[in-house]
Amino acid sequence: MASRNASRWSESDIPRQDGRVAVVTGANSGLGLQTARALAEHGAHVVLAVRNLDKGRQAIARVADRAPGAKLSLQRLDLASLESVRTAADELHAAYPKIDLLINNAGVMYTPRQKTQDGFDMQFGVNHLGHFALTGLLLDLLLPVPGSRVVTVSSQGHRIQADIHFDDLQFDRSYKRIAAYGQAKLANLMFTYELQRRLASHDTTIATAAHPGGAATELGRNMPAPLRAITTLLMPLISQSAAMGALPTLRAATDPAVTGGQYYGPSGIGETQGHPKVVASSAKSHDAAVQQRLWTVSEELTDVKFPV
Incomplete structure (x- = not known):
């Protein structure tokens, strides 16, 4: 179904999504x-893929109330x-013969110095490496499915x-x-672009990316105090609801x-608010040599090899 007004x-x-299986990470809030x-x-x-099952059950109840x-x-x-x-990927393989949409949405922002269970910087480990591994382990469920997509949520x-x-990926030194989040x-974007390059020979699956603009969510709870104060003052000008912030992801999907x-x-000034449209990412995000180097390093760190 084509949009009645693509700009809004x-x-x-x-379109109707009947018969499609969508896995959404970080779907509890x-x-x-x-x-x-x-x-x-x-x-x-x-499929709501979440860390906290109690919060996940509450989220399912909220969605069921609306739908x-x-x-x-x-x-x-x-x-x-x-x-x-890996356990989640195994369980999803056992439960579903195919996946139509994998939406890599979950993330953390501006966390204090923390490490993942595997010793990665928390922001790099959760936002990139965890999703890199998950995508690689589930891609065989997407590749046979016409119209399947991997959507990864990035950020301004x-x-x-x-x-x-590359000389200090985990910020050990x-x-x-803020730099770790950046x-x-x-x-996330470099992963999307390199994944799409690898998927180009397949006519079933594509990789896309999205960002929510200034969506009002809990993501900013670790924001440094001075930045939080500025953001609070500017909030009416730069923020929109989580439902509006999800539109770029939904359109990409x-x-x-x-x-x-x-x-x-978002289509508004500074891409902070508004209805979704195709936007440009930084010139740096399009550096193919860095994309490929990051891919190789990510495979080594996660021990996950993609079937493309």
């Missing part, structure tokens, strides 16, 4: 919850543990103090939380006009 694409433009709800309301069987009869499942997934990622933070610090979100490698974000 909204949930009403989502914020953007992930809104993404799961909208897909369920349009007929998809949505009676919705097809919903819960999957435990802790992206800060490669063991958990990919432009701020952002680089891939000097931890800077690296992780830049990695469902709009029939989407092509592989596209990046969606």
Whole structure:
């Protein structure tokens, strides 16, 4: 179904998703919850992949209230543990013969210095490496499915103090939380672009990316105090609801006009608010040599090899 007005694409433009299986990471709150709800309301069987099962059950109840009869499942997934990622992938293989949509939504932002179970910087480990591994382990369930997509949620933070610090990927020498977030979100985009390059010879599956703009979620709870104060003052100008913030992800996941490698974000000034459209990412995110180097390093760190 084509949008009645592509410049004001909204949930009403989502085509029916009946018969489709969508896995949404971090679906217990914020953007992930809104993404799961909208897909369920349009007929998809949505798997909420979450770290906290109690919160996941509460999220399922909330979605079911809005979409009676919705097809919903819960999957435990802790992206800060490669063991958990592998277990989740095994369980999803056992439960579903195919996956139509994998939405890599979960994330952490500006956390204090922390390490994942595998010794990775928390922001890099959860936002990039966990999703890299999950995608690689599930891709065989997507490749046979016409119209299947991998959607990875990035951020405008990919432009701020952002680089891939190959000499100190885990920020062991000097931890800077904003730079660590920028690296992780830049990695999300580089992963998407390199994955799409590898998928180009397949006519079934594409990789896309999205960012929510200034969506009002719990993600900013670790924001440094001075930045939080500034953000609070500017909030009316730069923020929008989580439901609006989820629209770029939903468009990247469902709009029939989407092509592989596209990046969606809000259409307003500074891409902080508004209906979703194709937006540009930084020049740095398009460096193919760095994308390929990051891919190789990510395979080595996660011990996950992709079937493409």
